Amino acid sequence: MNVPDQPLYRQLAGHYRRSIESGVLRPGDRMPSMRAFMRQHDVSLATATESYRVLERESLIEARPREGYFVRAANANTLPAAREPDWHDATHREPLVAQFVGMHAAISALVARFQQVPDALNLGGVTAADALFPGEELQKIAVRILRRRPDLLTSPGHERGDPQLRAVIARRALAAGFAVHADEIVMTNGGTEAVNLALRAVTQPGDTVAVESPCFYGLLQVLESLGLRALEIPASPTTGLSVEALEFALQQHPELKAVVVVPHLQNPLGCVMPDAHKQRIVELCTQAGVAVIEDDPYRELVEGETAPRALKAWDSAGTVIHCTSFNKTLAPGMRVGWMAGGRWHARIAMLKFSQSRLNEPLSQAVLAEFLQSQAHERHLRRLRERLRAQRERMAQGIGAAFPEGTRFTPPAGGLAFWIELPRHVSSMALFDAALAERIRIMPGTVFSNSGRFEHCIRVSCPGPLPHSADDALLRIGAIAHRLARENALPGAGAKA
Amino acid sequence: MNVPDQPLYRQLAGHYRRSIESGVLRPGDRMPSMRAFMRQHDVSLATATESYRVLERESLIEARPREGYFVRAANANTLPAAREPDWHDATHREPLVAQFVGMHAAISALVARFQQVPDALNLGGVTAADALFPGEELQKIAVRILRRRPDLLTSPGHERGDPQLRAVIARRALAAGFAVHADEIVMTNGGTEAVNLALRAVTQPGDTVAVESPCFYGLLQVLESLGLRALEIPASPTTGLSVEALEFALQQHPELKAVVVVPHLQNPLGCVMPDAHKQRIVELCTQAGVAVIEDDPYRELVEGETAPRALKAWDSAGTVIHCTSFNKTLAPGMRVGWMAGGRWHARIAMLKFSQSRLNEPLSQAVLAEFLQSQAHERHLRRLRERLRAQRERMAQGIGAAFPEGTRFTPPAGGLAFWIELPRHVSSMALFDAALAERIRIMPGTVFSNSGRFEHCIRVSCPGPLPHSADDALLRIGAIAHRLARENALPGAGAKA
Numbered sequence: 001m002n003v004p005d006q007p008l009y010r011q012l013a014g015h016y017r018r019s020i021e022s023g024v025l026r027p028g029d030r031m032p033s034m035r036a037f038m039r040q041h042d043v044s045l046a047t048a049t050e051s052y053r054v055l056e057r058e059s060l061i062e063a064r065p066r067e068g069y070f071v072r073a074a075n076a077n078t079l080p081a082a083r084e085p086d087w088h089d090a091t092h093r094e095p096l097v098a099q100f101v102g103m104h105a106a107i108s109a110l111v112a113r114f115q116q117v118p119d120a121l122n123l124g125g126v127t128a129a130d131a132l133f134p135g136e137e138l139q140k141i142a143v144r145i146l147r148r149r150p151d152l153l154t155s156p157g158h159e160r161g162d163p164q165l166r167a168v169i170a171r172r173a174l175a176a177g178f179a180v181h182a183d184e185i186v187m188t189n190g191g192t193e194a195v196n197l198a199l200r201a202v203t204q205p206g207d208t209v210a211v212e213s214p215c216f217y218g219l220l221q222v223l224e225s226l227g228l229r230a231l232e233i234p235a236s237p238t239t240g241l242s243v244e245a246l247e248f249a250l251q252q253h254p255e256l257k258a259v260v261v262v263p264h265l266q267n268p269l270g271c272v273m274p275d276a277h278k279q280r281i282v283e284l285c286t287q288a289g290v291a292v293i294e295d296d297p298y299r300e301l302v303e304g305e306t307a308p309r310a311l312k313a314w315d316s317a318g319t320v321i322h323c324t325s326f327n328k329t330l331a332p333g334m335r336v337g338w339m340a341g342g343r344w345h346a347r348i349a350m351l352k353f354s355q356s357r358l359n360e361p362l363s364q365a366v367l368a369e370f371l372q373s374q375a376h377e378r379h380l381r382r383l384r385e386r387l388r389a390q391r392e393r394m395a396q397g398i399g400a401a402f403p404e405g406t407r408f409t410p411p412a413g414g415l416a417f418w419i420e421l422p423r424h425v426s427s428m429a430l431f432d433a434a435l436a437e438r439i440r441i442m443p444g445t446v447f448s449n450s451g452r453f454e455h456c457i458r459v460s461c462p463g464p465l466p467h468s469a470d471d472a473l474l475r476i477g478a479i480a481h482r483l484a485r486e487n488a489l490p491g492a493g494a495k496a
Numbered sequence: 497m498n499v500p501d502q503p504l505y506r507q508l509a510g511h512y513r514r515s516i517e518s519g520v521l522r523p524g525d526r527m528p529s530m531r532a533f534m535r536q537h538d539v540s541l542a543t544a545t546e547s548y549r550v551l552e553r554e555s556l557i558e559a560r561p562r563e564g565y566f567v568r569a570a571n572a573n574t575l576p577a578a579r580e581p582d583w584h585d586a587t588h589r590e591p592l593v594a595q596f597v598g599m600h601a602a603i604s605a606l607v608a609r610f611q612q613v614p615d616a617l618n619l620g621g622v623t624a625a626d627a628l629f630p631g632e633e634l635q636k637i638a639v640r641i642l643r644r645r646p647d648l649l650t651s652p653g654h655e656r657g658d659p660q661l662r663a664v665i666a667r668r669a670l671a672a673g674f675a676v677h678a679d680e681i682v683m684t685n686g687g688t689e690a691v692n693l694a695l696r697a698v699t700q701p702g703d704t705v706a707v708e709s710p711c712f713y714g715l716l717q718v719l720e721s722l723g724l725r726a727l728e729i730p731a732s733p734t735t736g737l738s739v740e741a742l743e744f745a746l747q748q749h750p751e752l753k754a755v756v757v758v759p760h761l762q763n764p765l766g767c768v769m770p771d772a773h774k775q776r777i778v779e780l781c782t783q784a785g786v787a788v789i790e791d792d793p794y795r796e797l798v799e800g801e802t803a804p805r806a807l808k809a810w811d812s813a814g815t816v817i818h819c820t821s822f823n824k825t826l827a828p829g830m831r832v833g834w835m836a837g838g839r840w841h842a843r844i845a846m847l848k849f850s851q852s853r854l855n856e857p858l859s860q861a862v863l864a865e866f867l868q869s870q871a872h873e874r875h876l877r878r879l880r881e882r883l884r885a886q887r888e889r890m891a892q893g894i895g896a897a898f899p900e901g902t903r904f905t906p907p908a909g910g911l912a913f914w915i916e917l918p919r920h921v922s923s924m925a926l927f928d929a930a931l932a933e934r935i936r937i938m939p940g941t942v943f944s945n946s947g948r949f950e951h952c953i954r955v956s957c958p959g960p961l962p963h964s965a966d967d968a969l970l971r972i973g974a975i976a977h978r979l980a981r982e983n984a985l986p987g988a989g990a991k992a
Contacts, residue, residue, distance in 0.1 A: 225696075354692070
């Protein structure tokens, strides 16, 4: 098979990367404006934007509000970027179809281990700490609404969810690049219920669904619970799901019913999918008659002045089921999610009503009010800033603490880092040793059924970390050093 | 097949019924105390209690707190009690197994009709009006908790639900006759999610589940959405699911995976299952290895000084999955349900986590506090009293308004009446005509797939009714009169 040339935006990013690495461009130098970049390279705005996104993701440049892009100060991270999956390699060419029996047991075993050490420092999650969310502002709104409407607790509320909230959501969807009518929005109990309903709407037990590899273990649990089989499609640590591999899989597996994709801050990779890939995925799946389930809880955490567009923005045929929630960006304690079901809307509405009826009216009323206020955008900006600061500290810590052979690409937002350790280091051994030191991390084993990520871990910076967090990273790094030494085979870093 | 003799409590109830009807006992007369009754007839407390329950249900006697039981004043209800199902009849002997494809469409069509007349007087529901719930007390608790803990809105809360609430629930379960540890309680988004999870835990699509006939249409929707088949088991308007018919069905249908039963205020019949039947159903299903899914949202609305015991009280083998919620008894706007999964607990916990993760912490904290206060029992007592007053007014209204040939048994609590019209009257025609007069009722058609209840309707008294409600009943009655006349065949009331 012919490997296509690198897309233009990658070529241009590579051009600037080399200039920065060779010192032609130096820390603090101003990058060309978008307009200048477009003229200079004769490319579209989309290509210019993508090029800069790649460089931002690699921490080579940074955006300063109302000033433009600048070359960043070199940081302590001397570790190389994560490897691109080589999906032409034989094991990738034969994508793995597996029924995830046992995945839940594996995760439950991990959770049981966590629970034995309840006071451990949690570097394993993807939900930011309470302190980063506008608890007091939400509380004030909630108290005001309760005073005005005590009946909210005692009346079931609107059949299809708070009409005002659905109207606000519909307006906000425009910013994500798509138009949806308030009546086509189904409110759900968090994003997890949305993804469940989407899968139930388009599959029967025994069906096969394509997922990213690595992918969020929670999705693998859902697939197991619904009796579905998963086809793992390689994902790039910089651009997410491989479009090329998906195209191949659609040809080889006509039985595929859906593709589940996390386009923004893919969990665990932390990458953002380029718009051109989004468009192509929607096209391919529309042609193949395969549903795209877009699981999109992190979009508003992506770095940059404007949030990227959803896959749904390229969907004219109703192929995309867009699922999201406010749990990761605004209020983890309010289980409010929603979905736009495309051509499966009626079936999804039926399944939702059968599965759990209505959602709580109070949370919906509080969100409707908060989302319409200036406070929401202000909160998101501040949240992104604080997460960025935490990520920088984290990236430096990882760069300083981990052994040679470790690779990682700083995520494009959010709080989770996907770290590839030297191939012979077991992430389960690292997990065990870290937990013994009262630190929680997530081992790579649970992000796939393929065994490809046994040497990877997901580590996150959930909140305003105590100084002990720097220390915790150093301790994890020290364990990784020890494991790398102990298990190293004479003569090579090859897998034992 | 040999029809067994009437159970003792029924025989004794019949004895007193005849004495009341013949005037031997007169309105206002005191009935024997329980102790005297037991001595006099040489029976157990359970039998004495059941006998009085039957008479209470038939509105022949009433309990006065701390005084005992009295013969009631004759009311205007001159209509006979509902018919017992004759399950020895051929159509009942061959219970109907059906996959409810189309049931959701039928119900959606009804709902769409409702929505066209949004200001109709709703006599079709089973949720009491806001005014009957302690909105202000709950609101005060909610405000206090929010003030103390604004983080409730921004932190995900305990993995398995609020530990304090689960502890309170476990203590309260003792009153329902069973012991369950707080850790064996799974919190759910309302009772509907609980029943869904129970069904998912014990079945695969294509499996068959026994249900009561008639049964709540919402359950038929759930079965359809899960791809399950339903076996309809006749239910008595006074004692619920026929134990005899269930026994027969278990023999004839070894493929049965579960029985779903609503033991208290069965929807739509409004009856309460005698304890002896509960015990027998648990025994039969335990022997057959069939799960009992006890859907029990109305138990605390049953008339009487002490609430009856759940089926789960007779379950020593983990056969019963007990599902309930606070939506019908306390707070329809707080979607808090819970379940005790018996031997399927681990699978249910897994399915719940995969399906919708956590529940909202705020509602759970509010409920934990309210349930521990005196206010809760006070609320339940007052709610039962007010519903009783509404039911009496309703029963009189029905008795006065409906045509000859109408039958109904006043429900043992709650707010819904199941009314059998003359056989040739179409409940859909009545539904249509009532909606044209801006009154919502539920036609019997949606409570079964068998076509046996085409001449029945469910009518309820949701709240402190405006005077227009009496008028509404008169108008429904007038329509029923008209339909009875128009469709009557010469010479008989037989079905056209």
